[in-house]
Amino acid sequence: xxxxxxxxxxxxxxxxxxxxxxxxxxxxxxxxxxxxxxxxxxxxxxxxxxxxxxxxxxxxxxxxxxxxxxxxxxxxxxxxxxxxxxxxxxxxxxxxxxxxxxxxxxxxxxxxxxxxxxxxxxxxxxxxxxxxxxxxxxxxxxxxxxxxxxxxxxxxxxxxxxxxxxxxxxxxxxxxxxxxxxxxxxxxxxxxxxxxxxxxxxxxxxxxxxxxxxxxxxxxxxxxxxxxxxxxxxxxxxxxxxxxxxxxxxxxxxxxxxxxxxxxxxxxxxxxxxxxxxxxxxxx
Numbered sequence: 001x002x003x004x005x006x007x008x009x010x011x012x013x014x015x016x017x018x019x020x021x022x023x024x025x026x027x028x029x030x031x032x033x034x035x036x037x038x039x040x041x042x043x044x045x046x047x048x049x050x051x052x053x054x055x056x057x058x059x060x061x062x063x064x065x066x067x068x069x070x071x072x073x074x075x076x077x078x079x080x081x082x083x084x085x086x087x088x089x090x091x092x093x094x095x096x097x098x099x100x101x102x103x104x105x106x107x108x109x110x111x112x113x114x115x116x117x118x119x120x121x122x123x124x125x126x127x128x129x130x131x132x133x134x135x136x137x138x139x140x141x142x143x144x145x146x147x148x149x150x151x152x153x154x155x156x157x158x159x160x161x162x163x164x165x166x167x168x169x170x171x172x173x174x175x176x177x178x179x180x181x182x183x184x185x186x187x188x189x190x191x192x193x194x195x196x197x198x199x200x201x202x203x204x205x206x207x208x209x210x211x212x213x214x215x216x217x218x219x220x221x222x223x224x225x226x227x228x229x230x231x232x233x234x235x236x237x238x239x240x241x242x243x244x245x246x247x248x249x250x251x252x253x254x255x256x257x258x259x260x261x262x263x264x265x266x267x268x269x270x271x272x273x274x275x276x277x278x279x280x281x282x283x284x
Contacts, residue, residue, distance in 0.1 A: 088223040089114035089254040093123040095227050096155060099234050101182075103146065104128045105139035106157040107166075111186025111201045114254030115157060128155065136163045140170035140244075143181040153180040153237050160187035160206030160248060168210050174244045175213035180237035182230070183214075183246040186254075189221055207246045219248035223258060226250075 060068070074083075092115055096104070108116060119130055133139040136158045143156050158167055164185055174181055188202040207217045216236045218229040226249060233245040 084255065084257050086258045087114055087118055087122075087254065088226075088256050088258045089118035090122045091223060091258045092226065092230070092249070092254065093118045093128070095230055096128050097123065099231070100152065101128045101155050102150070102152075103131050104155040104157055104184075105131045105133055105142045107133050107136050107139060107163065109157075109159045109163060109186060109201070111159050111163075111188065111251050112157050112184065112249055112254065113186075114251065115184065115186070115249060118254075136166035137170040140167045140174060140181065140183070144170065144174045144177065144179050147174075147179045147181060148177075153182055153234070156181055156183045157249075158183065158185055159201050160185035161201050161203050164206055164209055164246075171210045171244055172213050178241050178243055180242040181244045182233050182237055183210075183244060184230075184249050185246060186251055187219070187248050188252065189219070189248075189250045206248060210246065213244075215243040215245050217246040217248075219250075221250060221253070223253050223256070226253060 104115075104119060106112070106116065116130070119125060119128060131139075131142060133142065136156075139156045139158060143154050147153050156167070158164060164183075167183070171183070185206055186201070187206050205219075207214075207219070211217060216233060218233065220226040220229045226247070229247050233247045237243065237245045
C-alpha cells in the first residue's frame with residue numbers, strides 16, 4: 001500500500017495515483033456524469049421546450065400595457081405629485097455645476113433617481129457626466145483616483161443604506177490618503193413617503209457606518225438646506241487637510257418642486273489658508 005504524502009500539521013495532499021475512492025477514479029466518475037447529462041438532454045427535448053415556454057410567463061395584462069404605453073388615468077392628486085415641471089433635483093444639478101464638478105460616479109439606485117434623471121435630462125449629462133459603476137466601492141475608488149490626478153473632487157451618488165456599506169472600505173482609503181470627494185447618499189427621511197422598497201433603503205442615520213473616517217456630514221430636510229450644506233461640504237472637503245465628506249439627499253426633496261429655493265442659490269467661495277494658519281518650517 002502506498003504511503004500518502006503529508007505536510008506538517010497532518011494535512012493530506014491528493015495526488016493522481018491516490019485520487020480514487022472505492023476503486024473509482026474522480027476522472028472516470030466526472031466523464032460518466034457528463035455523458036449521462038448529454039444523453040438526458042437529447043432524450044427529452046419536449047420537456048425542455050415545455051419548461052422554456054413556462055418560464056416566459058403569461059402575456060401582460062391590459063393595465064400593464066396601459067402603464068407601458070402611457071394610457072393610464074391619474075387622479076388629480078397623483079398628477080400633481082408625479083408630474084413636476086421644476087424638480088428640486090434640477091436645482092441640485094445647477095449647484096453641482098457651479099461647484100465645477102466634472103463627474104458623478106454611481107451604481108444607479110432608486111433613492112437618488114431624481115438626481116440621476118436631472119443630470120441626464122435637465123443637465124444634458126455634461127459637467128457633471130454620469131459614470132456608471134457596478135459597485136459602490138468602485139464608484140468611490142474612481143473618485144479617489146480622479147482627485148489624485150485632477151486635484152479636485154467629484155461627486156459619488158449611492159444608496160444611504162446598502163450603498164454606504166458597500167462603499168465603506170474605499171471611503172476609508174480616501175480618508176487615509178487625504179483625498180477630497182463629496183458623497184451624496186439617497187434616503188427617504190419621511191416615513192409617510194416610504195413604500196416597501198423605500199423602507200428597505202431608508203435609515204434614521206445612514207451616514208453612521210462611515211462617520212469616523214469622513215471630515216463632515218449633514219442630513220438636510222429641505223432643498224434650501226441641501227444647497228447650503230452641499231456648498232459647505234465641498235468647501236470642507238477641499239480645505240487642507242482634505243478628505244471625503246457626505247451629505248444626505250432626501251428622495252422626496254429631490255422629486256418635489258424647487259419653489260422659492262431657486263431664488264436663493266448659495267455661491268461657493270474659494271478656500272485659501274491664511275498666513276497664520278500656514279505651517280512654518282521648523283528651522284525658520
